[in-house]
Amino acid sequence: MDADLQAHVAFYLTGKRLNSQLQAIDGLGLRPALFAGYRDLTRLRYDFPLVLLTDRPDGAFVEPLSGLIDAILDKIARGDDGERIRKHVLRLEQDIRVLVAGGAGGAFSALWDQAAAPLIGQDKLIADSLSRARVNLKIDGDVVDCDAALPFRLLGHAWGLTQEQRAKKFGENVRRLVLKLSDIIKADFANSNAGKSAKILKASFGAGPMDHFDFEAMSRILTQAAPKVSLSKSRRQRVEDLLAVLKSQKFFPSSDAEAGTSYSFAFDSCSSALKAYRERLPKAIELARAVAIAELEIRGEYSEAKHSSLFESFGENGLEASELAFLPDYLVRLDAGKLSGAEQNTLTEILSADLPIKILVQTDDVIEESPVGNGHLAFALRSRQLASMAMGVNEVFVLQSPAANLYPMRQQIQRGLDYAGPALFSVFSGAAKTTGGLPPYLIGAAALESRVFPAFTFDPSAGLNWASRFSLAGNPQAELDWPIREFSYEDEKNQAVTEQIPFTLIDFVACDSRYGKHFASVPRVRWDDTLTPIGDAVARERRVQVETVPCLMMVDPENRLQRILVDEKLIREARRCRSMWNSLQELGGIHNSHVERLLAQEKKRGEASAVPANVSPPVQPTAATAASVAPPTVPATVEAVAQESERSPDEAYIETARCSTCNECTQINNKMFAYDGNKQAYIADVSAGTYAQLVEAAENCQVSIIHPGKPRNPNEAGLEELLKRAELFA
Numbered sequence: 001m002d003a004d005l006q007a008h009v010a011f012y013l014t015g016k017r018l019n020s021q022l023q024a025i026d027g028l029g030l031r032p033a034l035f036a037g038y039r040d041l042t043r044l045r046y047d048f049p050l051v052l053l054t055d056r057p058d059g060a061f062v063e064p065l066s067g068l069i070d071a072i073l074d075k076i077a078r079g080d081d082g083e084r085i086r087k088h089v090l091r092l093e094q095d096i097r098v099l100v101a102g103g104a105g106g107a108f109s110a111l112w113d114q115a116a117a118p119l120i121g122q123d124k125l126i127a128d129s130l131s132r133a134r135v136n137l138k139i140d141g142d143v144v145d146c147d148a149a150l151p152f153r154l155l156g157h158a159w160g161l162t163q164e165q166r167a168k169k170f171g172e173n174v175r176r177l178v179l180k181l182s183d184i185i186k187a188d189f190a191n192s193n194a195g196k197s198a199k200i201l202k203a204s205f206g207a208g209p210m211d212h213f214d215f216e217a218m219s220r221i222l223t224q225a226a227p228k229v230s231l232s233k234s235r236r237q238r239v240e241d242l243l244a245v246l247k248s249q250k251f252f253p254s255s256d257a258e259a260g261t262s263y264s265f266a267f268d269s270c271s272s273a274l275k276a277y278r279e280r281l282p283k284a285i286e287l288a289r290a291v292a293i294a295e296l297e298i299r300g301e302y303s304e305a306k307h308s309s310l311f312e313s314f315g316e317n318g319l320e321a322s323e324l325a326f327l328p329d330y331l332v333r334l335d336a337g338k339l340s341g342a343e344q345n346t347l348t349e350i351l352s353a354d355l356p357i358k359i360l361v362q363t364d365d366v367i368e369e370s371p372v373g374n375g376h377l378a379f380a381l382r383s384r385q386l387a388s389m390a391m392g393v394n395e396v397f398v399l400q401s402p403a404a405n406l407y408p409m410r411q412q413i414q415r416g417l418d419y420a421g422p423a424l425f426s427v428f429s430g431a432a433k434t435t436g437g438l439p440p441y442l443i444g445a446a447a448l449e450s451r452v453f454p455a456f457t458f459d460p461s462a463g464l465n466w467a468s469r470f471s472l473a474g475n476p477q478a479e480l481d482w483p484i485r486e487f488s489y490e491d492e493k494n495q496a497v498t499e500q501i502p503f504t505l506i507d508f509v510a511c512d513s514r515y516g517k518h519f520a521s522v523p524r525v526r527w528d529d530t531l532t533p534i535g536d537a538v539a540r541e542r543r544v545q546v547e548t549v550p551c552l553m554m555v556d557p558e559n560r561l562q563r564i565l566v567d568e569k570l571i572r573e574a575r576r577c578r579s580m581w582n583s584l585q586e587l588g589g590i591h592n593s594h595v596e597r598l599l600a601q602e603k604k605r606g607e608a609s610a611v612p613a614n615v616s617p618p619v620q621p622t623a624a625t626a627a628s629v630a631p632p633t634v635p636a637t638v639e640a641v642a643q644e645s646e647r648s649p650d651e652a653y654i655e656t657a658r659c660s661t662c663n664e665c666t667q668i669n670n671k672m673f674a675y676d677g678n679k680q681a682y683i684a685d686v687s688a689g690t691y692a693q694l695v696e697a698a699e700n701c702q703v704s705i706i707h708p709g710k711p712r713n714p715n716e717a718g719l720e721e722l723l724k725r726a727e728l729f730a
Helices: 003-014 065-076 079-101 108-120 124-135 150-190 198-204 215-225 233-248 256-261 270-298 304-312 341-352 381-393 410-418 440-449 505-509 513-518 534-539 568-587 593-609 636-646 664-668 691-700 719-729
Strands: 050-052 062-064 142-144 330-335 357-363 367-369 377-379 397-402 423-428 456-458 484-490 496-502 519-522 531-533 549-555 561-566 673-675 681-683
Touching: 003 549, 003 561, 050 065, 050 150, 062 065, 062 150, 065 079, 065 124, 079 108, 079 124, 108 124, 108 142, 142 150, 150 233, 150 270, 150 330, 150 357, 150 410, 150 423, 233 270, 270 304, 270 330, 270 341, 270 357, 330 341, 341 357, 341 381, 357 381, 377 381, 377 568, 381 397, 381 423, 381 456, 397 410, 397 440, 410 423, 410 456, 440 505, 496 534, 505 534, 505 568, 513 519, 513 568, 531 534, 534 549, 534 568, 664 673, 664 691, 691 719
Parallel strands: 330 357, 357 423, 397 423, 531 549
Antiparallel strands: 050 062, 050 142, 367 377, 397 456, 484 496, 519 561, 549 561, 673 681
């Protein structure tokens, strides 16, 4: 082994640079090779900056700047002037990007005018192009970039719009209830003697000559002729109490003038949000009770004998999520770096109690020293623990994503805000202070690509099983361990070279100045075949005889290629990161080990069931040995096929040979479902349970092998819905 290789191997194994040829990378301004084309994001058209929208008919709450510009160009960039207009407006768009990257903010229209002012004075044609475009700027809103403030601003904006829509719907309903309840009081008064007095009758006729009309006589006639039916004292009091509650509620502003008198629902800590929720709960119960009773009253269906005792105990055990759905949701904004133990316990309490609280946890640093010390790294430790805990509760909506990926996740964000229950939004801002000036968007995108902070959603309202609830949509090349990207460069002989390289955790760590000790720069003259790509080194499951050392491709500020040694500690961390990603893949149905094992078992059974043509027929047992010889066993797969060919399509059955022994069905009803000698499920007694249990078992089955058939009891409740659900498993 030559001296260079010895030095390289020593650094790989120990992290120490024993050779003067190996240099520290601190201060070299290096970045991963795949970042070479992203020096100036203002020259690229991508999702950012974003424009926060309001009053959109389609309900959209955000749109990229480029999307709004494209919509304008689609209207005006036509005909002979089309190309000229497009060029000038795209130039304006880039100047707006420069302003925003420099810290400018405000409304889209204001930034447009600010960027257009110097351009208009340069050329009449530019002025004409921008003037035409400005007339078609119909959509406005605040412009935001991908920075530390983005998660709170974007989620807060979307949450605020959701609450406004809820307030509008609630206001319309309350106004309807108040009007109808007031009509009950008015009708009772109009039917009373006081309501038929001459003074009241005269006032009801409005203006005009009425000197020859005898209102006193009219009052006597109506008073004598009208039936003496009026509201009971208890009903009048009940209606008046309902009106008082509906008019005095503080959950939504009754008018713009009273907006300041209503409750606030945005908080900076879980403890303050929980305290407010507990203090307001009696008023929430009172309002929910008033709405329910009012609906009965205006329909004339309220019965004191039937309903009074029922509503006296209304809400004694709190309210379910469905009963709170018309009220505003609480929003809590948390900084993961400042999350204390007590605050985390309160967060857990909120999520476990199924409270209508949406919690945004922002993480700015996803790589830190592990609590175990000794140089071990922890990747998104707090956010990963919170997300796992929330999904374990099973009724919490969970969304995780870097801020750079929030626009593609906008529909999932809205689903989380609309979810009638608690929701956890875990977002990595990308705004770390140790990334050498790399923009937060690039760091966030790198966290997503490297699987350090993958995107996923867990939506309890989407179905009853993990296949329906959990999604890895939004992750690049989710079926792979690492995304593979094409990288092109010129070698020493000025020849074009194109390689397919993975973007791994090591690429992400290389962006952080705190971990430069794990890297060493190799001079170009020392490059040889002993420097192996990072992807190959990570792919090896364990250490072999070290004859090559892993090398990361990076570029310097002039975009010159550099080869950087990586120590073994980072290789191990990359494998650990990959392992965690593989676990998420399984949850998302990608490379599921249970399915792969079942397929292997099926293949093995199929091979075992095939009888070679040259095998002699089995010897028939003699009378002396017949008692000790068992009858030949029919392979399970063959038996299952034979049974299926004879089975009625209306009959419930299980593809027993494919059972993964997950216990889902036996936990639902262990008399209806049972295991055979191979620990595989079959229907033991279809009459021992309900059709609803059959359908539920089919939906929970991890390998979809339960077929409910048709219901045996035509009078079972909810059959219409159950049959629709069962169609998926016919």
